[in-house]
Amino acid sequence: MSSAFELTRVSVVRPGKILLSNITWSVEVGERWIVLGPNGAGKSTLMQVVGATMFPSSGTADVLGHRLGEVDVFDLRTRIGHTGTAIAERIPPHETVRDAVMSAAYAVLGRWQERYEDIDGTRADQIMGELGITTLADRTFGTLSEGERKRTLIARALMTDPEMLLLDEPGAGLDLGAREDLLASLEVLSEADGAPVLVMVSHHVEEIPRGFTHVLMLREGQVVAQGPLSETLTAKTLGRTFGMRLDLTVDDGRYGARRAAYGHRAG
Structure with a gap:
């Protein structure tokens, strides 16, 4: 399997609203994608x-070698790691970070009566070490800062050794220091041997970690541009995505953007 997933002319329609329109997108094993676009x-x-x-609603979606609609999605979902606010809201505040990570092995939120093996604890400790949160292991989830929670959620998502990891706006709500800690963790993850395919959603080019390889840019449910990051992310495509003229800078693999000065044409 060379493709992690392949979408062909995918649309999602709800009453009175087209959420996605005619999306064709293929992601290969070993790639790291950032998905950029405004709200909505x-x-x-x-x-x-x-x-x-x-x-x-229409089109085809092949995920990890299986077509949606022709596969048991409950089995398929166990091969995909997710992070997002919905998961964070369901972790008991009294749960320790180590347990919050380790309980992913049984697909539960909150320790109950499940029995863990030594290999589960070893795996949790390894992941926390790689993400730089070992010192948080005995802290309770409810006492963590927003940045610490985000890294804990990533560790939990990695616990089952997924083939693909989806990061839905992991930088949202973080201050500068917490964002930089998160990006450092993602940069380490992106360069690790055997790392899963990474797909990260963001509003901000400043949140693109070094080591990411490709970009997909969306506006109003349609693709503006997609392809290798260094070739595709330009002031022109970024401006079309966000509906304004923008200046784009790159410094040591990190991106920055701001509104173009009045009378200046973004290149």
């Missing part, structure tokens, strides 16, 4: 299709 662009809907939690 369809980014979260797209992640639900890729994550096998929403079926397209």
Whole structure:
């Protein structure tokens, strides 16, 4: 299997609203994608299709070698890691970070009566170490800062060794320091041997970690541009995506953007 997923002319339509329109997108094993777009662009809907939690209204979606509509999605979903606010809201505040990570092995939120093996604890400790949160292991989830929670959720999503990891706006709500800690963790993850395919949703080019390879840009449910990051992310495509003229800078693999000065034409 060379393709992690392949969407062909996918549309998602709800009464009175087209959420996605005619999306064709293929992601190969080993790639790291950033999905950029303003609010309402369809980014979260797209992640639900890729994550096998929403079926397209039309078109085909092949995920990890299986076509949606022809496969048991409950089995398929165990091969995909997710992070997002919905998961964070369901973790008991009294749960320790180590337990919050380890309980993913049994697909539960909150320790109950499940029995864990030594290999589960070893795996949880390894992941927390790689993400730089070992010191949080005995802290309770309810005492964590927003940035610490985000990294804990990523560790939990990695616990089952997924083939694909979907990160839905992991930088949302973080201050500068917490964002930089998160990006450092993602950069380490993106370069690790055997790392899953990474797809990260964001509104901001400043949140693109080093090591990411490709970009998909959405506006009003349609693709503006897609392809290798260094070739596709330009001031022109970014401006079309967000509906304004923008200047784009790149410094040591990190991106920045701001509104172009009055009278200046973004290149």
